[in-house]
Amino acid sequence: MSMLAPGSLPPGLRVYAIGDIHGCAARLAALHAAIAADWDLSPTERCAVVHLGDYVDRGPDSAGVLKRLMQPPPLPDAETVLLRGNHEVMMLEALAAGPGTAAEDLWLANGGRTTLRSYGPAGPPEAHLALLRATTLSxxxxxYLFVHAGIDPRRPFSLQREQDLLWIREPFLSWPHPLERVVVHGHTPSRAPELRRHRIGIDTGAVAGGPLTALVLEADMLRFLSA
Incomplete structure (x- = not known):
């Protein structure tokens, strides 16, 4: 069901934004299939598929998620956007620092062990690490502004810090005032998408048994798909 959105997109553009995946490769495959079916029912001039980060850790098949993200997008002519989440940062820093380091301890304590198990003894291939290094912050x-965690609402968009884009919760989540753009984000799980005047949160806890959610934006309307 479509509803009025808090912002608008240029004519002819549709955006599918996907929340935190966290190793749920089967759900990602199902959601990509749902996006393809949705597009086939009603295509537009242009399309972008935006993944909001946190592809790895905690769930059973982080390797499968990254393998899928390396393949062609679910819509052949769509622009594919891969944003960086805090779990990608922890993974890259841990693997660069090596065993027994504080960076590795932090990653393992936040779900990194399940990621390593999904790869087996050989560990993550370089192609997957290169994919993560190539992700963008926004x-x-x-x-609309699409980021992983949110923004510091006390700072202009041009002066946002990487730490906040990847990790912030407060004061962003409870900020009561308008922002320069509507922020579409994941990072903080909720039972259902959170629709506010200045933000739309779409981490619906796929790794904890909730759905994997895609926000569909077109013109001044929005709707949701899930798997």
Whole structure:
């Protein structure tokens, strides 16, 4: 069901934004299939598929998630955007620092062990690590800013810190005032998508038994898909 969105996109553009995946490769495959079916029912001129980060850790098949993200997008002509989450940062820093380091301890304590198990003794291939290094911190379209965690609402968008884009919760989540753009984010799980005047949160806890959610934005409307 479509509803009025808090922002708008340029004419002819549709955006599918996907929340935190956390190793749930089967759910990602199902959601990509749902996006393809949705597109086939009603295509538009342009499309972007935006993944909001946290592809790895905690869930059973992080290796499968990254393998899928290396394949062609679910829509052949779509722009694919891979944003960086805090779990990608922890993984890259841990593997660079090596065994027995504080960086490795932090990663393992936050679900890194399940990621390592999904790869087996050989560990993550370089192609997967290169994919994670190539992720970006943000993406913009129309009235929307897409990031992993959120922004520091006390700072202009041009002065945001990487730490906040990857990790912030407060004061962003409870900020009561308008922002320069509507922020689409994951990072903080909720039972259902959170729709506010200045933000849309779509981490619906797929790794904890909730659905994997995609926000569909077009013109001044929004709706949701899930798997």
């Amino acid at each position: 993406w913009q379209a129309g009235d």
